[in-house]
Amino acid sequence: MKRLQLEHDLLTKANELIKKIWASICGSWETGKRRCWLMPYDRHMHCRNSLRGWSSPRSSYFYHRSLLSLEDRYAELRQNIVTLFETNRNCYGYRRIHAALARGGEQVSEKVVRRLMKQEQLIVTTARRRRYTSYQDELDPAPENLVNRDFHAARPNEKWLTDVTEFRLLAGKVYLSPIIDCVDDLVVSWSVSTRPDAELVNTMLDAAIETIADSLERPLVHSDRGAHYRWPGWLSRMQSAQLTRSMSRKGCSPDNSACEGFFGRLKNEMYYNRTWINTTLHDFMQQLNSIRWYNQHRIKISLSGVSPTEYRRNLGIAA
Structure with missing residues (x-):
């Protein structure tokens, strides 16, 4: 009994191995063809029982065996x-x-x-293209989400939001990095570049820090978990200006929805539904200065029908 059980186990393993080999060599062959090749038919009871055990009718066996005897027309x-x-x-x-x-x-x-x-296993090997992403794994422990989707502020320079967005043209790509004040959606500073590197966000942050007139003001700067906001240059500037860092959860854009909403409005009004075929990257970067119009002239219903600059002027605050 032990010998028969051992033979049964060996045949089972051999059958599994043969199936894997055939699947790798000619996986498109039908099961009937594989069975026909593995077991030449004779009149002995053993082969008849094997066909019966495989639930394979004799007619199917002879059909596939006749196909194997034919020449390959291809x-x-x-x-x-x-x-x-x-x-x-x-x-x-x-x-x-x-x-x-x-x-x-x-x-x-x-x-x-x-x-x-x-x-014939003629497979073209191609390298998978990796899409650009600003997230480059956990470079350091991420700060807490102090904003917690509360984008209201009682005074200027209390909560700042930042992110990077992309504009695609035939001539290439342009990246915009702004800082937005939550009190009235004023764009405090922004930078434009053809590369989403550290200089793009560092230049924007330096310009925003220069706008702080009161030395006691320490804005909370909220961003996503992009690598731009975790590199040493950004961290050193935040520490020198004594600014508080806040980050969204990983892959959760609603945690920075106010900044995403600004990008949506800007693209709907000056980027989408327009032809940029003959526009160079330099010309498009100059047109992005329409953000000044956004600050100074574009009225906001949430600000009682005035622009962010006019809103601050009415409150006696320098914009």
Whole structure:
């Protein structure tokens, strides 16, 4: 009994191994073809019982066995496909292989080319492109979210919001980094660049710190968890100006929704539904100075129909 059990276990493991080998070599073959190849049929009771155990009818077995005895009608085409694939640096997919065959006068369906390439394991290796993201893992412990989605402020320079947004043009990409005051959505400072690097945010922060007239004012600066706000240059500037850091949760844009809303309004009014085909990066960066119009002239219903600059002027606050 132990010997029979051992033989059974060995055959089970061997069967699993053979299935994996066939799946890697020609995974597109049907199960019936694999069974036909693994077990040549004879009239002995053992093979009949094997067919019965596999729930495979005799007619199916003979059908697949007859197919195996036929010659491969795509043998020449298969060789041509392999040659085209290897001579073109292994970078032609089935569409280009089909086009190359058509140029040579070979009339064949794309589906046939794709199936034969799959059987021959002719796979184009491509490197996955990594999308840009400002999040570069946890560089240091992130501060708490002190704003907690409360974007109201009682006085200027109490809560500042910042983030980086991207504008795509045919000539390239432009990045905008502003600081917004929560009391009236005034853009305290901003910087524009063609690269989302540390200089973009550091220049903006330096300009914002210079606007603080009262030495007792210590704004709370809220941002996302981008690497720009965790690099040594940003941290040293925050510490020198004695500003308090606050960060959103990872991948949670609603935690900075007021700044995201500013980006949405700015793009709806000056970027979307406009043609930028012949616009250079320099010209577009100059047009982003429309933020001055946003501060000085664009009225806000939440401010009783005046602009942020006029709102502060009415309160006797220098903008």
